[in-house]
Every structure is written in structure tokens, then in C-alpha cells.
Amino acid sequence: MTASVESNVNCRKNSGTRELTRGDSRTVLLASLVNGFLSLGRTSKLALRSAGVTVPMSVPMSGRTVPMSAGVPMSGNVPVSRVAWVNPVTRLAGALILSLPLFLTLDWVSAVTVVGLEIGVWLGVHPGERWRQVRRLALRSIPFLIAAPLAGLSLALYGKPAGQTFFAWGLIEISEQSLSYAAAVAARVVALGMAAIITLSDVDPTEMADGLAQVWRLPARFVLGTLAGVRLISVLTADWKTMELARRARGLGDHRAIRRFATLAFALLVSAIRRGSTLATAMEARGFGEGERTWARPSTLGRADLIYYLVTVMVVGVGLLVSLITGHFRWIGDVL
Amino acid sequence: MLVEAQDWGWRHSGRRAWAIRHFNFSMSLGDRVLLLGPSGAGTSTLLAALAGVLGGSDSGEAEGWLGIGGVDPAFVRGGSALMMQDPQAQIVLARVGDDVAFGCENLGVAREEIWGRVGAALEAVGLGLALDHPTNRLSGGEQQRLVLAGALAMQADLLILGEPTANLDQAGLLEVRDAVLAAVADRTRSLIIVEHHAEIWAPHVDRVVVLTKEGIIADGVPDEVFAAMGPDLAAMGVWVPPPIPARPRAGSGVVGQGVVVGQGVGSDVPAGTKASSPILVAQGLAIGYGKTLGQGVGSDVPAGKKASSPILSAQGLVIGYGKTAVGxxxxxxxxGGVSTVITGQNGAGKTTLALTLAGLLPPVEGTVVAGDQLAPVGRPYPYTWKSRELLTRVGMVFQSPDHQFVSATVFDEIAVGLRAQKRGREETEETVRALMAELGLDHLARANPFSLSGGEKRRLSVATVLASQPAVIILDEPTFGQDRRTWAALIEIVGRLRDRGHTIISITHDQGYVEALGENRIEL
Incomplete structure (x- = not known):
């Protein structure tokens, strides 16, 4: 389970010399709330906990969190994909490596090849029944599958015309070339989306934070502030749910949805400020923000990360190569 | 001296009055001190100062001297460990083990040692969960123990606890107390506790210090302080023995109880109560969020128990969340017309049950059925009622009053339900004024609900429900966070409602409340 964890790796001594005042930690928390809202998605399944009620929350777990050498109990084996052996920051880097060439080129062959390879990789790293995995990937891709034709449409209508023209009306001119741009953009949207799904789905926020701080050496203050903020969001989501129920109980559940939303939003703001400052105080009381810090969970790079980088580069490389060989390759500069 | 204060004071920035002033105090390493005082006496400011989290000169102004081991607490890292009320807001990380480790990491403890400390701390507080157990699936009591474990793992010289048992049921409360006492047993560290429930801690501390706005008014061994100041302390809202006696029903001698613990819970009604048809009946009910519950567990109500005049019943009720039925x-x-008290351990699903009975959450399996005297004709299921129909039938007082406030002033807050029913302006005004007078809120008519004290918020949340006169009133942990004074007032109010014929359903883990109002008792 913890094949890639090496407990002998030196933990990084954080050189955060600056003292953290409470104002600072509040700022970090607030900033992290914003970050959190942007990055949440998966975490938004919530717990109605403020009312003391617990609601389901599927928390993905991988084995790399706790060193086995510590001899601590873990709650059984949770089957995870092989990607879980890869450090989250490597996965983040992988997403960037996959997207950059896709942003810089515009032809349908490279994008379609990349999509095909991505599907292959997904099936390769996710153990279990194939059809179920295909379904999972398809379900998660729905937003991109919807966005892709919409993105393509504008290029089909307004793209730089060349070759045979099929239809023209005012500014609209659908030509051979504009159609090929459209296909290229649509395939790109799907390829980028799938790259994000494959590299970043099921990333555990705690492990990502560990990686960012220990491997990429981002400031601990910022990383952990963000992490705490992300957790706070699930608490606030639970507050929101409870407050909705309370409005129904108070006879306000039938009409005036907009006004109800406004009072809910205000109440949530009050709650967020209160919870945020309590959390900042609690973190500070536990010594957060001052001096050197150790890390209970080692975050390291290993062979899995190397393989991951190789596969990522290969996917992109093969995509570009195929389009070069088939003569479809085109820089984005040629289009604009 | 570990802790020393000389004429210390603190004034929050922007305030004219000092939160605490002329505070003189000292304690040695190993001492255990119980700090008592009415709200507003500055105890929370003092705790924050000792924990080093009061902030710098932009947060307020200090005078005199306060030190731990001769150093200003703001500059001692890990000199003290603090645990406050509202544990949910103090949990930092997503997994139990990580959260306990957080403080150790910040103190620069070596990795190998951290996990040893984490294991020991979790064991000390009796939290037998896996290290990767998600922290957002903990009950209130478990949250409190987790936060305590995080404080213990820091191995600070001074352990500071602010209302550490506020969220706990009786068993959990004693468990947490014993964990704290075990942690300080060898006298290598000191303990300062602020707690309304003095009786829990009094036998185990060396000193009791009573702090008021005028400064320390008593400081001595527990027995002497309580002997000398018992009534004064009670008047301040401090819980000192003996406990407040139960409040029997006016005019009715017999108060029975029907408790069946086990897989199925049956309740039977005291023989003396008037026979009436049920107001709510729940059958084969499974409650939870979403619809992912397993099979209903068959219940076995003992054959000998006859259910007379039920108001609400459930069969094969399953509670749970996610794909795991815990129920x-x-x-x-x-x-009907009786005060029913539902008790159960932390995490037994009491609140989910309350929300389901109140028609706010849909039953996952089975039904909640309301009796004819309660339901609109032909529609017995509360969840299918409109919000406005619920208003006059089932009222719910939420555990956290903040969650149910929707208005900018106390007056408007109480008037919300009446306006939703389109009552006349004069009638609304009259009802609101009467309620404010009855619940001691009349001087606060124009105050913002969020600005009230804990006791006032609770009374206001009760008032908002009372305004629309629902036949059934459900209260979720109504005495949570109340001091002795506001507690007694609340018992009085709920008892009065019951006497007027309201059906009361209370979710509680407060033993005193159960004794006072548990005419019909159900244990989950």
C-alpha cells in the first residue's frame, strides 16, 4: 500500500522566519476560501455537521499518507488507482505538461491522438472492470463534451476561411479550413479536460498540500492556510444546508426564493467570518505560523513519479509526432 | 511560578471598557485551577492571553504583566495548549491522525516522535478511530475529544480548557474529564479550566478562582469557596451542587417513563396521561441524507408493552448516512400533549431523527405519519407539507440558533412566522411584544439577533417558534451552552408550553433536562 513511501527521507525544515500575526492568518484563510471555492468540486458533498448530523462524504485515501514505520493502525485497504502512488505535485506538473503543447498547436490530429492515448492511460492505471472505468471517465467528461462543440462552433463560423467554402452569410463563412479549426478546437477541449480528469481527479487535498510544501517548497503558511480553508468550506456548505432547512421550518420555504437566497448568503457570511476567525485562533494556539516546522507525513518523489513523467511526455510527444508525420501539424500562430 | 499575572489588563481595540483589569494571579507547575465567572467577566480574554492568541497592539491594549515561565505567552511557542468551545471550528485537517499531529509539526517535533505522540493522545482521550478517519464524520463529542487530543499531543506545560465538555453526553463528559485528569496526573503540567459545570471538576482541582468584572472575588480550595459563595455562584450561572430539582407536571401526579434500549425502541405512555390519538406516526422510517440506506433492522418491542395513545411512531427505522447504515x-x-425526551449517545443520529420528524428531511425508508388532529385532511406525511403548513403544526428549534435567524432585529425575527401567515399588523405586534416580555427579550427588540448572548439567542429561537403556535415543538439540544441561570429559565419555559398543551419533543443529552421534562423517554 505504501510502496512509494520512504520514511528515511529528510523532512524539510521550513525556514519561515516571519512571525505570523493573527491578521496574517486571517488573510490566508480568506484567500484560501476563495481558492477553495475554485478548486472544490469533489469536496462539495457535505456534512450537515453544524447540526450535529453527519452526512456521507467519500474521502479518497491512499496509502502514502502515514509512514508504515510509525506502526499505526490504518482503516483497511481502500482500493485506489495506481496513480495514487504518484506524488500529487507530479500529477499537477503532468497536467501542465499535457496542456502546454495543446495550447500552442491547433490541429485536429494531435488532439485526437492525445485523447485516444489519454483514454488508454486511464484504463491502464485504473484497475477493475473496463466498462465501468469507461463509464466513469465518460461521466466526468460530460462538461467538456458539452463545451467542446460550442467552442468549435465559433471557429467553424468565423475561422479564417480557406479551401472550399460550404456556406457564407454576412460575417459567417464556413470553409474547409474553418471546419478543420473547429474540429481541432473541439478535440482540444476534450483532450485538456481529460488531461485534467486523469491527472487531478481523486487527488487528496492533504497530500497535495504536503507535496506543494515539501517537494515544491511553497511557503507552509500559505499551503496549510489554504488546506484549512478548503476544509472549512465543507463546514460552511453544511451550515448552508441546515439554514435552508431552518427556513423551511420557519415558513419561508414556499415563496420569495431570491430574498431567501439573500438572507441565506448573509447568514453564511456571518458564519464564515466567525468560523474563520475561530479556526485562525485555533491554528495559532497550536503554534502555527512561527519558526521551524516538521512534517508528519513525508512527501517524496520516487520511481512512480519518474514513470509518470515519462508517460506524460510520451503521450504529448506521440500526439505531436503523429500530426507532424501526417502533415496536419499547425502552430496556433498560423490561425490567429 | 509557571503563570504569573501582576495587575494585568486587556482592552480590545475600539472598546472603551477593559475586558479584564487589575488581574493578579499566580500558579505553580502542576497546579490545577478551576476558573469561574459570569459571562462578560473576561475569562475568555484571559484564556486567549494565556494561549498567546490575543494578538498584537492592533488587536488591543495591554497593561501590567502576564507571563508563562517568565515570558510573555505571545512569544512562547508551545508553552500552552488551548482547547475552546465549538470543536468543529478548531479542527484543522481532514484526517484524525493528521489533525492531532498538526500542533506537533508546528512545534518542530521529529516525525518519528510525532506519530508516537498522536497514538498516545488519541488513546488518552478514548478516541479509538483509525488515523485516516475523516474528521468531518465525527460526532460533536468525538470532535471535542479530537481537539483535546491535539492539545495533549503538544505536551505543553500548561493545558488551558475553555468549556471543554459543552458538547458531550454524560458518558462522553466523564470520559473527557478523565482523559484530562490522566494527562495532568503526574503533576508535570498545569491545568486551567473554565467551565460552567463546576461540579464535574471541583473534586479534582486544587483551587477555585472566581473572576468577576470587579476582579478576583474568591480564590481557595474548592470546598471553602463553594461553602462561602455557593448561592452567589449559582446566581452567576455557575453550576454548583446540589442540582436543580425536577419540574413535575402541574396537576398530574404520575410521571411515567417507557424506555426500551436495544435494536428497537418502543415507548409507552404514562398511565396517568390523557388518552389521545397520535399526532405523528412514523412507520418503517429510515432517515438520512440521500437514499442510500441498507435494510431496515427489524425491531422487537417487548410483547408486554402496550402502546397507549401514541402520537408518533416508527417501525424498522434505520438511520445512517452514505452507504453505511449506522442505524x-x-x-x-x-x-400528544406530553413532553417526550429523546436521548442517546453522541453520534446516534438524534438530530437526523429530529429533522425527519419535523418534516424537514425526507424519510429514507418508511414514513412519519401525523395524527388526524395535526395533519391537513388526507395528507399525513409532514415532509410533503408546504413550509407554511409546517409553521402552525411542527416547530423546530435548531441546535445552533444562528442557523435559524433571518432578520436584522429581534422584533422582526419573532414576527417572521406571523407575517408568513399574513396575520394582521396589530395582532403581530401584540403577539411579538407578549413573547418578548415572556422570554425576557423586551429590552432587545431592536438588537441584531446575531449580537445576542448565548442564552438570549436560545430564548429568541424558542420565541420565533412559539410565535406561530405549532402543536408540536421539537427542540434539538435546547440546553446546549447554557449556564445554570439560563438553563433554569429554559426548563421553566418548556414546562409551561407543555402545560398549555403543546406536544414537546426534545433531543438532549442533559441529564437534568431529562429529569425535569422526560415524561416520556426514548433512548436511541
């Missing part, structure tokens, strides 16, 4: 096959019957 019970539950049969329950709520008689």
Missing part, C-alpha cells in the same frame, strides 16, 4: 430498527410513538 437502528426503530419503532417510536410520540403521545
Amino acid at each position: 437502528w430498527g426503530l419503532d417510536l410513538v410520540i403521545p
Whole structure:
């Protein structure tokens, strides 16, 4: 389970010399709330906990969190994909490596090849029944599958015309070339989306934070502030749910949805400020923000990360190569 | 001296009055001190100062001297460990083990040692969970123990606890107390506790210090302080023995109880109560969020128990969340016009049950059925009622009053339900004024609900429900966070409502409340 964890790796001594005042930690928390809202998605399944009620929350777990050498109990084996052996920051880097060439080129062959390879990789790293995995990937891709034709449409209508023209009306001119741009953009949207799904789905926020701080050496203050903020969001989501129920109980559940939303939003703001400052105080009381810090969970790079980088580069490389060989390759500069 | 204060004071920035002033105090390493005082006496400011989290000169102004081991607490890292009320807001990380480790990491403890400390701390507080157990699936009591474990793992010289047992049921409360006492047993560290429930800690501390706005008014061994100041302390809202006596029903001698613990819970109604048809009946009910519950567990209500005049009942009730059913096959019957108390351990699903009975959450399996005297004709299921229909039938007082406030002033807050029913302006005004007078809120008519004290917020949340006169009133942990004074007032109010014929359903883990109002008792 913890094949890639090496407990002998030196933990990084954080050189955060600056003292953290409470104002600072509040700022970090607030900033992290914003970050959190942007990055949440998966975490938004919530717990109605403020009312003391617990609601389901599927928390993905991988084995790399706790060193086995510590001899601590873990709650059984949770089957995870092989990607879980890869450090989250490597996965983040992988997403960037996959997207950059896709942003810089515009032809349908490279994008379609990349999509095909991505599907292959997904099936390769996710153990279990194939059809179920295909379904999972398809379900998660729905937003991109919807966005892709919409993105393509504008290029089909307004793209730089060349070759045979099929239809023209005012500014609209659908030509051979504009159609090929459209296909290229649509395939790109799907390829980028799938790259994000494959590299970043099921990333555990705690492990990502560990990686960012220990491997990429981002400031601990910022990383952990963000992490705490992300957790706070699930608490606030639970507050929101409870407050909705309370409005129904108070006879306000039938009409005036907009006004109800406004009072809910205000109440949530009050709650967020209160919870945020309590959390900042609690973190500070536990010594957060001052001096050197150790890390209970080692975050390291290993062979899995190397393989991951190789596969990522290969996917992109093969995509570009195929389009070069088939003569479809085109820089984005040629289009604009 | 570990802790020393000389004429210390603190004034929050922007305030004219000092939160605490002329505070003189000292304690040695190993001492255990119980700090008592009415709200507003500055105890929370003092705790924050000792924990080093008061902030710098932009947060307020200090005078005199306060030190731990001769150093200003703001500059001692890990000199003290603090645990406050509201544990949910103090949990930092997503997994139990990580959260306990957080403080150790910040103190620069070596990795190998951290996990040893984490294991020991979790064991000390009796939290037998896996290290990767998600922290957002903990009950209130478990959260409190987790936060305590995080404080213990820091191995600070001074352990500071602010209302550490506020969220706990009786068993959990004693468990946490014993964990704290075990942690300080060898006298290598000191303990300062602020707690309304003095009786829990009094036998185990060396000193009791009573702090008021005028400064320390008593400081001595527990027995002497309580002997000398018992009534004064009670008047301040401090819980000192003996406990407040139960409040028997006016005019009715017999107060029975029907408790069946186990897979199924049956309730039977005291023989003396008037026979009435049920107001709410729940059958084969499974409650939870989403619809992912397993099979209902069959219940076995003992054959000898006859259910007379039920108001609400459930059969094969399952409670749970996610794909895991944690629940019970539950049969329950709520008689009309009686005060029913539902108790159960932290995490037993009491609040989910309350929300389901109140028609706010859909039953996952089974039904909640309301009796004819309660339901609109032909529609017995509360969840299918409109919000406005609920208003006059089932009222819910939420555990956290903040969640149910929707208005900018106390007056408007109480008027919300009346306006939703389109009552006349004069009638609304009259009802609101009467309620404010009855619940001691009349001087606060124009105050913002969020600005009230804990006791006032609770009374206001009760008032908002009372305004629309629902036949059934459900209260979720109504005495949570109340001091002795506001507690007694609340018992009085709920008792009065019951006497007026309201059906009361209370979710509580407060033993005193159960004794006072548990005419019909159901244990989950």
C-alpha cells in the first residue's frame, strides 16, 4: 500500500522566519476560501455537521499518507488507482505538461491522438472492470463534451476561411479550413479536460498540500492556510444546508426564493467570518505560523513519479509526432 | 511560578471598557485551577492571553504583566495548549491522525516522535478511530475529544480548557474529564479550566478562582469557596451542587417513563396521561441524507408493552448516512400533549431523527405519519407539507440558533412566522411584544439577533417558534451552552408550553433536562 513511501527521507525544515500575526492568518484563510471555492468540486458533498448530523462524504485515501514505520493502525485497504502512488505535485506538473503543447498547436490530429492515448492511460492505471472505468471517465467528461462543440462552433463560423467554402452569410463563412479549426478546437477541449480528469481527479487535498510544501517548497503558511480553508468550506456548505432547512421550518420555504437566497448568503457570511476567525485562533494556539516546522507525513518523489513523467511526455510527444508525420501539424500562430 | 499575572489588563481595540483589569494571579507547575465567572467577566480574554492568541497592539491594549515561565505567552511557542468551545471550528485537517499531529509539526517535533505522540493522545482521550478517519464524520463529542487530543499531543506545560465538555453526553463528559485528569496526573503540567459545570471538576482541582468584572472575588480550595459563595455562584450561572430539582407536571401526579434500549425502541405512555390519538406516526422510517440506506433492522418491542395513545411512531427505522447504515430498527410513538425526551449517545443520529420528524428531511425508508388532529385532511406525511403548513403544526428549534435567524432585529425575527401567515399588523405586534416580555427579550427588540448572548439567542429561537403556535415543538439540544441561570429559565419555559398543551419533543443529552421534562423517554 505504501510502496512509494520512504520514511528515511529528510523532512524539510521550513525556514519561515516571519512571525505570523493573527491578521496574517486571517488573510490566508480568506484567500484560501476563495481558492477553495475554485478548486472544490469533489469536496462539495457535505456534512450537515453544524447540526450535529453527519452526512456521507467519500474521502479518497491512499496509502502514502502515514509512514508504515510509525506502526499505526490504518482503516483497511481502500482500493485506489495506481496513480495514487504518484506524488500529487507530479500529477499537477503532468497536467501542465499535457496542456502546454495543446495550447500552442491547433490541429485536429494531435488532439485526437492525445485523447485516444489519454483514454488508454486511464484504463491502464485504473484497475477493475473496463466498462465501468469507461463509464466513469465518460461521466466526468460530460462538461467538456458539452463545451467542446460550442467552442468549435465559433471557429467553424468565423475561422479564417480557406479551401472550399460550404456556406457564407454576412460575417459567417464556413470553409474547409474553418471546419478543420473547429474540429481541432473541439478535440482540444476534450483532450485538456481529460488531461485534467486523469491527472487531478481523486487527488487528496492533504497530500497535495504536503507535496506543494515539501517537494515544491511553497511557503507552509500559505499551503496549510489554504488546506484549512478548503476544509472549512465543507463546514460552511453544511451550515448552508441546515439554514435552508431552518427556513423551511420557519415558513419561508414556499415563496420569495431570491430574498431567501439573500438572507441565506448573509447568514453564511456571518458564519464564515466567525468560523474563520475561530479556526485562525485555533491554528495559532497550536503554534502555527512561527519558526521551524516538521512534517508528519513525508512527501517524496520516487520511481512512480519518474514513470509518470515519462508517460506524460510520451503521450504529448506521440500526439505531436503523429500530426507532424501526417502533415496536419499547425502552430496556433498560423490561425490567429 | 509557571503563570504569573501582576495587575494585568486587556482592552480590545475600539472598546472603551477593559475586558479584564487589575488581574493578579499566580500558579505553580502542576497546579490545577478551576476558573469561574459570569459571562462578560473576561475569562475568555484571559484564556486567549494565556494561549498567546490575543494578538498584537492592533488587536488591543495591554497593561501590567502576564507571563508563562517568565515570558510573555505571545512569544512562547508551545508553552500552552488551548482547547475552546465549538470543536468543529478548531479542527484543522481532514484526517484524525493528521489533525492531532498538526500542533506537533508546528512545534518542530521529529516525525518519528510525532506519530508516537498522536497514538498516545488519541488513546488518552478514548478516541479509538483509525488515523485516516475523516474528521468531518465525527460526532460533536468525538470532535471535542479530537481537539483535546491535539492539545495533549503538544505536551505543553500548561493545558488551558475553555468549556471543554459543552458538547458531550454524560458518558462522553466523564470520559473527557478523565482523559484530562490522566494527562495532568503526574503533576508535570498545569491545568486551567473554565467551565460552567463546576461540579464535574471541583473534586479534582486544587483551587477555585472566581473572576468577576470587579476582579478576583474568591480564590481557595474548592470546598471553602463553594461553602462561602455557593448561592452567589449559582446566581452567576455557575453550576454548583446540589442540582436543580425536577419540574413535575402541574396537576398530574404520575410521571411515567417507557424506555426500551436495544435494536428497537418502543415507548409507552404514562398511565396517568390523557388518552389521545397520535399526532405523528412514523412507520418503517429510515432517515438520512440521500437514499442510500441498507435494510431496515427489524425491531422487537417487548410483547408486554402496550402502546397507549401514541402520537408518533416508527417501525424498522434505520438511520445512517452514505452507504453505511449506522442505524437502528426503530419503532417510536410520540403521545400528544406530553413532553417526550429523546436521548442517546453522541453520534446516534438524534438530530437526523429530529429533522425527519419535523418534516424537514425526507424519510429514507418508511414514513412519519401525523395524527388526524395535526395533519391537513388526507395528507399525513409532514415532509410533503408546504413550509407554511409546517409553521402552525411542527416547530423546530435548531441546535445552533444562528442557523435559524433571518432578520436584522429581534422584533422582526419573532414576527417572521406571523407575517408568513399574513396575520394582521396589530395582532403581530401584540403577539411579538407578549413573547418578548415572556422570554425576557423586551429590552432587545431592536438588537441584531446575531449580537445576542448565548442564552438570549436560545430564548429568541424558542420565541420565533412559539410565535406561530405549532402543536408540536421539537427542540434539538435546547440546553446546549447554557449556564445554570439560563438553563433554569429554559426548563421553566418548556414546562409551561407543555402545560398549555403543546406536544414537546426534545433531543438532549442533559441529564437534568431529562429529569425535569422526560415524561416520556426514548433512548436511541
